[in-house]
Amino acid sequence: MTHNTPLSPRPLHQLTEGRHRLMTTAQLRAHGVSAAETNERCGPGGPWQQLLPNVVLLHPGPPTSEERLHAVLLYAGRERAGGPAPGGTASVPVQPSGDAAAPGPVAEALVTGLAALTLHGFSSAPPLPSLEVIDVLVPRLRRLRTTGCARIVRTTALPTPELVTGVPVAPVARALADAVAELTDAGVVRRLLTEAVRGGHCEPAAVVRELNRARLLSRPHVVDAVDSLVAEGRALAEQRLYRTVREHGLPEPLWNVDLRLPGGPHLGGVDAFWPEHAVALELDTRTHRQQEDETVWAEHARKREHLERLGVTVVHLTPRKLRDCPEHQAAVVRTALMAAGDREPAAYIVVLPR
Known part of the structure; x- marks a missing residue:
């Protein structure tokens, strides 16, 4: 043959x-x-x-x-x-x-x-x-x-x-x-979206991006479910951040605070702040639509630039990176804290609960 x-x-x-x-x-x-x-x-x-x-x-x-x-x-x-x-x-x-x-x-x-x-x-x-x-x-x-x-x-x-x-x-x-x-059942849609995030299958931003691509965000029951999804994703990201700080031996920060100049304007809220090091941390939990919104982007950029002019280092972390490589994210924060001694002292900033 x-x-x-x-x-x-x-x-x-x-x-x-x-x-x-x-x-x-x-x-x-x-x-x-x-x-x-x-x-x-x-x-x-x-x-x-x-x-x-x-x-x-x-x-x-x-x-x-x-x-x-x-x-x-x-x-x-x-x-x-x-x-x-x-x-x-x-x-x-x-x-x-x-x-x-x-x-x-x-x-x-x-x-x-x-x-x-x-x-x-x-x-x-x-x-x-x-x-x-x-x-x-x-x-x-x-x-x-x-x-x-x-x-x-x-x-x-x-x-x-x-x-x-x-x-x-x-x-x-x-x-x-x-x-x-x-699907037309709002409860079913909400349960599916919530399980996607709570079960660790994917991040809210990825879901919103696909819903937006499919032009589904104009449906009221989908919008309501997405609001719940974003809130769920935000809570999970905060839990990962708490765990990363504690499991990797980082100094305990002030959590969820507002920053202001004495007698001056509001500088914005941050998820964590180390006042002795003048390091602020923000979780980037913006959805795909918010990332494309020029007004939202301009506001984020303005806050970061203002804080850095005052001598505050701003560290941005994403929920996905916190989930996939917490060790690396902890190293990023630790590097920013260690570099504080090499910078000029930051301006005096008032810290208030958010």
């Missing part, structure tokens, strides 16, 4: 022994099953069933949740270049994230919406068997339609997939936005 010799078709009984027992019609043809034979087997009382266009379930009973997931991905994914691999299972090839040098195709269909949140471990998302449809994210120009248990969601650029139990899934922030786009 040479490398050009085609593989012999597998017996039909072996096709039903795969893990998911799903195949596309192209894969069945590669195994020697004609279109006419496939149609006959998918007919009334037959041993197979057509679950989605060109996707065949190789048993007569209802599909499992796993089979529905993989059927949706088979329907929305492209065939491999050079034709389907014999014995291929119902999966969409995906390049693992973080391995830039690894060869191989990139997923062209990702599970998103509520199904993706369930796979990510959200307790507030419904279990897979209760979902009538599974949202699948595909490039905008793909010629696909919503049908059966597959609801097509289009995007100009697919996000980097995350593999969950072998299934290519949209990142949490994107999956949330796609789920919220189909």
Whole structure:
């Protein structure tokens, strides 16, 4: 046998022994099953069933949740270049994230919406068997339609997939936005957004950025949920900051204070202040919309410049950095405190509770 010799078709009984027992019609043809034979087997009382266009379930009973997931991905994914691999299972090839040098195709269909949140471990998302449809994210120009248990969601650029139990899934922030786009229950939306932050899945700014991109921030029930989300994210960031200061042996600051000049104007509030070192710390918990607001940005810049003119060093930390690398953030603060002795004494500043 040479490398050009085609593989012999597998017996039909072996096709039903795969893990998911799903195949596309192209894969069945590669195994020697004609279109006419496939149609006959998918007919009334037959041993197979057509679950989605060109996707065949190789048993007569209802599909499992796993089979529905993989059927949706088979329907929305492209065939491999050079034709389907014999014995291929119902999966969409995906390049693992973080391995830039690894060869191989990139997923062209990702599970998103509520199904993706369930796979990510959200307790507030419904279990897979209760979902009538599974949202699948595909490039905008793909010629696909919503049908059966597959609801097509289009995007100009697919996000980097995350593999969950072998299934290519949209990142949490994107999956949330796609789920919220189909939800009208304010309580459900609020629970999902809160769990995203409280469960450590992503930062509020990432969620707001995706909601803004999807043009969902004009919906009143979404705006109310985002307000709760931002408050939740702020509280968690403050807890991380307290823990970072104490676990890394930093001097205890004055927490959440307002700064003023004696008899003069209000300089602004800060999250932590070390008066002996003239070092102030601010948590940057602005949402994506606030970051793009020139008025909000100008106010932040004005406060920082004013404090630094008075000899106060202002350290900015983000919730994400506090979560991902608290040791490095503690080192940033410690460096600012140690450098205080090399600076000119700061102006006298009145510190008041905020």
